[in-house]
Amino acid sequence: MIEKFYDVIVVGAGPAGTTAARFAAEQGVSVLILEKDRDIGYPVRCGEAVSKDGIEPFIKPDSKWIASTINSFVLISPDGTEVKINFNRTGYILERRIFDYELGKLAAKAGAHILTKAYVYDLLREDGKITGVKFEHNGEKKEVKGKIIIGADGVESRIGRFAGIKTHIKISDMECCVQFTVSNINVDASTCYFYFGENYAPGGYLWIFPKGNNSANVGLGIGGDKAKIKSPISYINNFLENKFPNVPKLTMISGGVPCSLTLSEIVKENVLLVGDAARQVNPLSGGGITSGMIGGSIAGELAGKAIKENNFKLLMDYPKIWHSRVGRRHEMYYKVKNAIYNFRDETLNSIAHSAIKIPESERTLLSIFKIALLDKPSLLFEFAKIFFY
Amino acid sequence: MLLIEIKPDKCDFCGVCVGVCPEDAIELKEATIKISEELCTNCAKCVWCCPIEVLVFRKDKIQQLKASTFK
Known part of the structure; x- marks a missing residue:
């Protein structure tokens, strides 16, 4: 049963969306998740690799999705x-199809309502203010009102565009x-x-x-x-x-x-973007589950607090908190990515030849990086670009 | 006139094309995809980025487009 009005509407039920919904709902506000596909967690669009440390703050590891x-x-x-x-x-x-499902259940347990097969095609505006979303469900056009909209709509990131944020990437x-x-x-x-x-x-x-x-x-x-x-x-x-x-x-x-920098605008008026939609992916590895959940948790918690305290200025803290926790690190990764993006095969081979000389017990990504620099000083030039421009 | 053709039966509805479209001209639902002729500028970014060759740039239609433009 879907209400006509919610405090927070989350568009997209991937890990970032359901985490945002959960953290908002835990503040005691009403939350609705709209998902365009019929299932949460399916189809999977992911290599499915994560670190244990990365997901543990959000969900207890369970063999059924490992x-x-x-x-x-x-x-x-x-x-x-x-x-x-x-x-x-x-x-x-x-197993993302089970993992995402479990995250969805956690959001529901915290009180969030969920509607699948709900395709959001525009924002609802009244007197120039964003007051909800327009969506299609089972072929019918519908509207639902919300005080805060969280766009967790993945790589497509259309909620941001509807709000006037440039989200398309090069x-x-x-x-x-x-x-x-x-x-x-x-x-x-x-x-x-x-x-x-x-x-x-x-x-x-x-x-x-x-x-x-x-x-x-x-x-x-x-x-x-x-x-x-x-x-x-x-x-x-x-x-x-x-x-x-x-x-x-x-x-x-x-x-x-x-694999870009985080969008320069991840909050606009009462719209926040999280996960892939905000470009919160680690641009070097392409991993986005953990960072998306961090973005979702920050945005969800702020949204809940903003409603509870009736202080929407709190939303403006979102970019600052995101950048201090993750975004700044991603800026460095993005520079590294750009430096190695066009590495030729000879360069990659030369790095590998140096790396195998390091004893396995001492071999880490960092030690490979250092040896690669020493062994092939011309690389210094390429890596210098990372840090000095 | 659209120079970009979609092979819908091939499409996996993954959204890469929507993410790179500068004009927001592509509408993608659970299992339908449409390009808006009105918004599309035939820039072909969607064609280049489609991982599984669903979108095709119809070079052969360029002449037709020119003809219709200068009519």
Whole structure:
């Protein structure tokens, strides 16, 4: 049963949206989540890798949505050099369709109402003020009023556009992705594999994330300007045909990961953006689950407080809190991404050759970074750009 | 006149095209996709970024477009 009026309306029921809804509802205000698809958590548009530390503040790890536990990475250079790194923390490969569902239940438990198959096509305005959203549900046009609107509508980020925020991103910042979930693949169940180079994934990387029982997510993301020349689907098909011919493909999904800076405007009047919609993805790794939940929790809590205290100026604190907790770090990652985005295969090979000389027990991403600089001083030049411009 | 063609049966409805469209000309629901002829400027960013080749730029229609523009 959906009311005519809510304190907070959240558009989109991914991890950022349901976390925003939960944190708002926990403040004792009324919350509605509108989701355009019929299911929460499906279709999955994600490689499904997270760190245990990242998600623990938001949900207690549960074996029903953990497909596998990760303790090492293997980075593979264009010439096939494998650099193994022991991950000093714990990683998980999720079953997002169950994980998202559980986050939805937590929001509902906190009091949020949820409506799926509800496609928001515009904001509702009265006397020039945003007073709710217009949506379609089962073919009928409807309206619902809300004091605060949270746009958690993912890569498309249209709620922001309706509010007058420029949300579209330049194509070189859009990682264009395809992923197959395959079975009968013989990979180590506790290792994530990353392939780099022109032939695998220019301006991005190719991943194999094991999901237990000899199944895995095999996917890749390439920069939009590279996708213009050759499409992601042809790269992944090539890879699978060469490396793993005949593996049964259980699902195929496509998707886009906005690997840019956080939008310069993530709050406007009474509209807040969270998660991919706010471009809160880690622009170097493309990971957005944890950072999206952090963004959602900040926005949700502020929205709840703003309603309770009837002080909408509180919403203006959102960008500041986001930037001090995560956004500033993402600015650095974005610079690193831009420096390595156009690395040629020779450079990547040379880094890998240096890295394998480091004893495995001392091998970390940072030590590889340092050795790469020492071994190939010309790299200093490229990395100098990261820090001094 | 639209120079961009969608192959809806191929579409996964992932939203990359919507994210890069500077004109907000693409409407994507759960399993329908439409380009607004009125808003689209044929910039082709959506075509370049589509991961699975759903959107096609119809070069062959350029002549037709020119003809209709200068009529």
